Amino acid sequence: MCGIVGYIGHDNTAIKTVLKGLYRLEYRGYDSAGLAYAESGQIKIKRAKGAVSGLNDKCKQIGPQTLAIGHTRWATHGKPSEENAHPHVSFKRELALVHNGIIENYKYLKEILKDEGYIFSSETDTEVLANWIEHAKLRYDLALEDAVHEALKGVHGAYAIAVLDSTGQKIVCAKKSSPLAIGIGEKEYIIGSDATPIIGMAKDVIYLEDDQIAVVTKDDLKIRDIDNNDTSYKAEKLLLDLQAVEKKGFDSFMMKEINEQPETVADCLRGRLTAPGPEIALGGIEAVMPSLLRARKIIIVACGTSWHSALIGKYMIEGLTRIPVEVDYASEFRYRRPIIDSEDVVIGITQSGETADTKAALELAKTKGALILGIVNVVGSSIARLSHAGIYTHSGVEVGVASTKAFTGQVAALSLLAIKLAYRLGYIDDEKLMDLKDALEEIPSQIQEILDDSTAIEGIADIFSQYEDFLFLGRGISFPVALEGALKLKEISYIHAEAYPAGEMKHGPIALIDEACPSIFVMPKDNTYGKTLSNLQEIKARSGRVIAITDVVDEDLVNSVDAVVVVPKTLPELTPLLTTVPLQIFSHRVAIKRSRNVDKPRNLAKSVTVE
Numbered sequence: 001m002c003g004i005v006g007y008i009g010h011d012n013t014a015i016k017t018v019l020k021g022l023y024r025l026e027y028r029g030y031d032s033a034g035l036a037y038a039e040s041g042q043i044k045i046k047r048a049k050g051a052v053s054g055l056n057d058k059c060k061q062i063g064p065q066t067l068a069i070g071h072t073r074w075a076t077h078g079k080p081s082e083e084n085a086h087p088h089v090s091f092k093r094e095l096a097l098v099h100n101g102i103i104e105n106y107k108y109l110k111e112i113l114k115d116e117g118y119i120f121s122s123e124t125d126t127e128v129l130a131n132w133i134e135h136a137k138l139r140y141d142l143a144l145e146d147a148v149h150e151a152l153k154g155v156h157g158a159y160a161i162a163v164l165d166s167t168g169q170k171i172v173c174a175k176k177s178s179p180l181a182i183g184i185g186e187k188e189y190i191i192g193s194d195a196t197p198i199i200g201m202a203k204d205v206i207y208l209e210d211d212q213i214a215v216v217t218k219d220d221l222k223i224r225d226i227d228n229n230d231t232s233y234k235a236e237k238l239l240l241d242l243q244a245v246e247k248k249g250f251d252s253f254m255m256k257e258i259n260e261q262p263e264t265v266a267d268c269l270r271g272r273l274t275a276p277g278p279e280i281a282l283g284g285i286e287a288v289m290p291s292l293l294r295a296r297k298i299i300i301v302a303c304g305t306s307w308h309s310a311l312i313g314k315y316m317i318e319g320l321t322r323i324p325v326e327v328d329y330a331s332e333f334r335y336r337r338p339i340i341d342s343e344d345v346v347i348g349i350t351q352s353g354e355t356a357d358t359k360a361a362l363e364l365a366k367t368k369g370a371l372i373l374g375i376v377n378v379v380g381s382s383i384a385r386l387s388h389a390g391i392y393t394h395s396g397v398e399v400g401v402a403s404t405k406a407f408t409g410q411v412a413a414l415s416l417l418a419i420k421l422a423y424r425l426g427y428i429d430d431e432k433l434m435d436l437k438d439a440l441e442e443i444p445s446q447i448q449e450i451l452d453d454s455t456a457i458e459g460i461a462d463i464f465s466q467y468e469d470f471l472f473l474g475r476g477i478s479f480p481v482a483l484e485g486a487l488k489l490k491e492i493s494y495i496h497a498e499a500y501p502a503g504e505m506k507h508g509p510i511a512l513i514d515e516a517c518p519s520i521f522v523m524p525k526d527n528t529y530g531k532t533l534s535n536l537q538e539i540k541a542r543s544g545r546v547i548a549i550t551d552v553v554d555e556d557l558v559n560s561v562d563a564v565v566v567v568p569k570t571l572p573e574l575t576p577l578l579t580t581v582p583l584q585i586f587s588h589r590v591a592i593k594r595s596r597n598v599d600k601p602r603n604l605a606k607s608v609t610v611e
């Protein structure tokens with residue numbers, strides 16, 4: 001969940017580079033931040049509770065440095081505080097370490113270390129790891145990299161670590177289950193828990209594999225395998241540019257990302273709709289198409305916003321292909337003894353490609369012989385690599401903690417998958433295929449139309465921003481859109497919001513309705529429209545205030561509601577790609593009216609790499 005940055009090189013820019021990287025990685029955790037460097041044979045650290053700016057203030061006096069490691073934290077063990085912030089210096093000040101992940105057996109290791117006279121100054125598992133490595137180093141008189149190798153043999157859990165010692169000659173990195181990237185620049189190396197701190201600094205990057213150890217000096221990078229032998233590595237081109245991590249004139253990353261959706265959805269569709277012949281081209285799944293077409297059932301696992309797109313995928317895939325689809329929270333899946341076998345297909349949907357629950361669910365399904373597909377945004381991420389096949393969403397770097405463009409990218413990818421399967425299985429003919437493809441092609445410009453009208457949506461948000469409770473309602477494929485609308489509102493504005501299928505209202509939730517609890521109906525004109533309109537009237541009859549998101553100008557509706565947003569018309573299967581966007585704009589505006597930090601909502605982290 002946390003962010004790691006490291007720099008080693010011939011320039012004296014280590015502190016500046018690490019701070020810059022930490023600012024870029026702040027979306028991964030913003031409880032506290034810190035950095036370490038070595039000077040005159042001694043380890044020095046600076047740490048601060050809260051945002052990276054606090055750390056920046058403390059680093060102003062540091063002289064030129066050629067190596068440093070830094071960290072931005074999302075607390076797992078121990079509250080957010082300066083003492084619990086990383087880096088952690090080992091007890092005898094031999095080394096400093098930053099860590100992303102969880103050391104499962106830290107209590108056991110701590111007891112051993114306490115018996116050896118170690119005293120701890122924080123509540124973290126990370127300090128235990130620092131001391132555990134130091135203990136190996138001193139006990140066997142080892143070089144830093146050998147001590148890391150030796151110590152990790154006794155460690156259970158997930159980690160990405162960067163370690164330096166008091167000599168200030170090298171940074172040693174290792175990983176298991178948590179990602180770690182090393183950018184290869186001109187006479188310098190930049191380490192990151194993802195590629196964002198590396199963008200603009202290096203053109204080539206390597207992603208460390210599980211159980212590998214990297215030894216990085218000013219002039220050299222060596223990778224060792226699980227047996228501590230040198231092993232070869234292949235660098236990849238880093239294709240992201242600086243624009244990906246800048247706000248491009250918007251006030252927040254979230255607003256920038258909402259506005260990028262015409263482009264990002266187009267990127268997801270690019271080349272896939274226009275391939276020669278009628279078929280949709282999804283190169284990443286072509287090899288496994290025979291198994292997919294034979295699938296007895298599809299299970300989709302995901303978390304949060306990605307789980308909402310999974311639900312939309314269920315409506316799309318079942319509706320178009322008649323293949324049964326189950327959707328499960330990844331965190332529930334593995335503990336419910338799921339029934340899966342080799343005739344099933346399990347799809348993991350994930351923006352980051354690193355979500356621990358989703359990864360664990362897919363790993364379990366893999367052991368049962370199921371075909372694993374990943375619908376993933378981050379290229380080369382852990383879930384992309386563990387999947388047998390998959391579809392990249394090509395949404396670009398998403399910095400805002402609340403997912404927006406990644407969600408529409410996932411829904412676009414799912415629609416491509418559903419249409420492709422339906423056509424191959426013979427459930428849709430050439431004409432229907434062309435209708436769907438044409439409709440998809442129009443989506444980016446239709447999203448742009450909604451964005452062009454965002455002032456009207458913001459006006460509605462201004463009127464409704466004072467309420468403390470909201471209900472979001474929809475039927476069919478619009479129900480998951482309602483869920484996503486409620487999640488967006490609660491996570492960035494901290495307003496209580498719930499979503500229900502509109503037909504469920506009268507079975508309980510309608511008791512909440514009064515003037516103080518507005519409802520937002522997601523109700524494009526599909527086969528459920530008439531029923532949803534009746535549900536809406538039931539709310540109005542109980543003095544509830546109502547906002548409707550629809551795609552028709554219907555007098556009955558306009559006369560019944562307090563506000564209406566009309567999105568462009570598309571095919572019923574694709575409406576989530578449009579009805580979601582006004583909800584994103586609405587939530588963003590309400591949060592801004594309440595002076596919330598929309599990019600970094602409290603208690604949240606972007607990449608949830610712990611279970």
Ligand code: F6R
Pocket residue numbers: 303304305306307349350351352353354355358401402403404487491606607608
């Ligand atoms: C909410 C949000 C989260 C993520 C969830 C899964 O706006 O972003 O709910 O969707 O943590 O993350 P990924 O998609 O990276 O697996």
